[in-house]
Amino acid sequence: MEGVNVAELVERLGSEEDAVRKMAVFKLQTNIGDPSFAEVFISEGGLTKLRYLTLHASGNTLAYSLTSLSRLLDVDKGWESINQDLIERVVELVVQHPLVNILRGAMSILVAVVSHPHTSASKTSQPDSFGFAALKPAIGIYPQFLEMLVTRLSSADHALCANALQLINSLMREAITNDSEAEWPKFIKRLQDLGIVKAVYALMQSTALQDLAQSILEFQGLEKVLLRKWRNVPLDLHKSDHRRALKCLHIASKPDSAIEQFDNGDDSSNSKHRPDKWRRLGFESETPKWEFEETGYLGMMDLTHYVRNHGDSYQKVLLEQSTRPWEERCPIARASLAVTALLYEHFEVEKSDPNDSKDYLALDSRSGFDKIFKPLILQWPRLHVAGLQAFVRLWKATGAKREDFSKIVELTRVLIDVVVGPAPRTKDLKEVEDEMEEYQLPDLRRTQMEYLELTYEDTWGHHLRQVKDELNHEAVQFVKEQRIRCLLQGAWFPNGLGYKAEAGPVTKQDLKRSVPSSYRFVRLSHNRRYLHYADFESQSSEEPELDALNDKIDLSIVSSVVSNVSTTSPSSSTSTLTPNPSQPSSTTKITIHGYQYPSSVPSSPVHTRTNSGGKVMTSHSSHSRKEITLLTLYPQSHSLASEWLDGLLMLLNQQPITKETSKLIQLVSNYSLKIRLLNVRFDDPSFLGEEPEIPSREGLDEDYYYDVFGGA
Structure with missing residues (x-):
């Protein structure tokens, strides 16, 4: 409002020169949206002059006047100027005037009138001054009003489309809310016969949504209100x-x-x-x-x-x-x-x-x-x-x-x-x-089963998660025992690599022809406290007995287990472990580290860690003494590497780290879950969320038994 002399502006609105009035109302439309300015404007007598221009002006002066009055109503001012003469004039403009800038302002005024709340403070001395009822006399004079509104929805001017749809929404909302039970269906049917649904459907599928979004969404919401209202009308054969x-x-x-x-x-x-x-x-x-x-x-x-x-x-x-x-x-x-x-x-x-x-x-x-x-x-x-x-x-x-x-x-x-x-x-x-x-029916059945699984997950989610956690723990214990049993059974490992006795330097072909120089057999003791092993010149078909294995490692002094195997699965489904790419050889290697004397072992637990070369390790935390290599194993298959690496880790109460063991745990857990679910009948009352029926004791004496399948 700074720099605007309201009294002078009001005086110019009443000027006999059209150019002066046009300039004054042009400036007015940019300031009237300020409530404080609107109050001063009305106190200076500007409302009467603005109303006169709305009723009698033409061209841009009329367009600016309509916009100013619309913005004044938006700040809830100037309602005393609204009467049937002005409403009839605005309806006439909507029906007969071709200029877009005039139509926009006229529709905005009608939206404000239709949407104005019915409160005692806002009512004037005239009845039916607001709401849909205020427009009915004017619509009676111009019956093509609704048809013209629907026609405006196909206008190339998006703002005009939005104003027209906003006015239609206001009329629909007012009719649904305040019209009698016999009147509102007639009004809605008339709009539908004029093609309102087809017009809005085309707008909703078009690309011109930015300016129309709110009006379209409001119409969509009103469509749901109509559906709900029709649904709530009971079938009455007396009608x-x-x-x-x-x-x-x-x-x-x-x-x-x-x-x-x-x-x-x-x-x-x-x-x-x-x-x-x-x-x-x-x-x-x-x-x-x-x-x-x-x-x-x-x-x-x-x-x-x-x-x-x-x-x-x-x-x-x-x-x-x-x-x-x-x-x-x-x-x-x-x-x-x-x-x-x-x-x-x-x-x-x-x-x-x-x-x-x-x-x-x-x-x-x-x-x-x-x-x-x-x-x-x-x-x-x-x-x-x-x-x-x-x-x-x-x-x-x-x-x-x-x-x-x-x-x-x-x-x-x-x-x-x-x-x-x-x-x-x-x-x-x-x-x-x-x-x-x-x-197709088969595709529909398949989709239905997928939906049912999601439904059961939503319904039983908490209980299923509990069951899955329990079964996963059981599966881990089961696989741990299986891996440790592999250690109890023992296995052969190549002890080192030599080359065939041929003259000349060692070549890549020699590396491919490399053979183990000896074999080492390793087995866990029955009490699971010692790892026994011994070296042999060749691998025999019979596994050596525990007494034949002269060397042993006390597992209480083991500080870490280091491996160069990867813990993720490669693309091939036949492999679970792959050597670390940084290693020059493709040989899988597992190294067991420890301290020389049992007394030097700290009481802190063993933890898993990864060294700088990407090797997976487990070790005691916070120990300053230097570790020594206790045993090195070269498993020649991925399955054997998984069994012994995870077996040693689980023996030390650590989590398994290889993909193969994880898949085995998941497999056991899933099968256990399916077996349990197979025991659940879908017609069981507890499955359906119903309370099971309690068998009656009527007619029973002391000599009776209870059949768990058939009742008493």
Whole structure:
């Protein structure tokens, strides 16, 4: 407000020269959004002059006046200037004026009027001054108003599109909230007949989202509010439109046609007293009203839409099913209501709120728009038809019976989640319909099993993790015992490498022809306290006895175990350990270090560490005495290296480090888990979250026994 003389500005607004008025109102629109400026402006009498310009000006002066009044209303000032004359003038501009800058301001004023809260402090002396009711007299004079609003949604000016959609949203919200039960459905139907859904669907799939995001999201939220409101309307046969809808289902089935005659087994065309009038259409009883309790009038709307727009398919299904036994017939009406409930749950209609769009203002990226926009919900009727036809197809493909109804419902749920759920924002509806029609049953079954596994993980996650931890501990102990038993059995190791007695220098070919100069046999003592070993000139077929092994190592003096093997698996599935690339030879090497005297061993535990060469080691921490090499082993296979390296580590109460041992532990743990799960029956009450039934003791005396399978 600095540098602006409000009194002078107000005086210029009343000037007889249009250029002076235009300049004054141009400056006004840039300052009127400041509440303090607005208060001074109104106290100086500027509101009356601004209202006069809004009613009588033209061109840019009118455009600036509309924008100024709109911004004044945004700061909750100037409501006393709003009356039917001004509203009629603004509605006239929306309908008849071609200039975009004038249309924007006019629509903004109408949005403020429609959205203005109904509080005693804000009401004027005139009734129906705000809300949708304030526009109804003017709309009566200009009945093409709504049509022009919907037409504006296809404008190339994105800001005008956003203003038009914002005004439509305000009208819808006001009608849903404050109109009578008989009025708001008429208004919504009129908008739908004018093509509002088609227009917004096109905007939602377009690339022009930055300026329209909030308005589109608000419309999406209002669409969910409508679905929820229709669902909450109970089917009432005392209402004429509800009775007509139910009667439509019966008439569209052509009860006097061959379907009825085939069902009766005669040529009678009188179906008034048929005992299965409604059950033939797929209801469970001859009183279908109660079957709409879950879906309300929304379920009736979906079913009647299918019957009216796909009458041939409806009659064909009824005719096909009439040739089958009663238990094998697909209940088309129940299936329709089930699909309505599935879509309602899939789109989380119950959780929606038109104000949710405010939470998404920060999501301005294209990826964010793809996550929050759900254009398929605007195509609810066609999506319901696709789901219902898929239900019928799955019923036929599985050879289902009435008792399998819930299973086909679950398959349809998975189909909707797989096809509709991940569908991108720009995906064509026809593609979605084709996918739902062509999705094969085996693929659907496989996906269903994957979903079930995820569901069980979510339901039993805490308990499964506990079981897995217990089984993993048991598997580690099992593998530890297996590895130590390998040490107890003993193994042959080459003691060193020599070369064949041939003249000449040592070459690469000689390295390939290298052979062990002797062999060393190593075995763990029965008490697991000593490692016995001895060297032999050759490897015998019989393993030496423990008495034949003259040398031994007291494991209490072992300080570290060093190896040049890798702890990760290479790309080949046949190998678990690979030599360290820094080593000149491909020979695997395990070196056992220790202290010379047992008394020098510290009491601190052994820890695993990695040396500078990438070698895996275990050693006592915090010991300053120098280690000596106690024993060196050259295992010639990956399995043997894994057994002895991890066996020695686990013998020293350390964790195994090789991939092969880890895979073995995981394998044992997984098999143990599967065995335990095989003992769980899916029909067990505890699995279903139900309390098991307590057997009755009625009629029992002292001479009885309890059968754990059959009860008392």
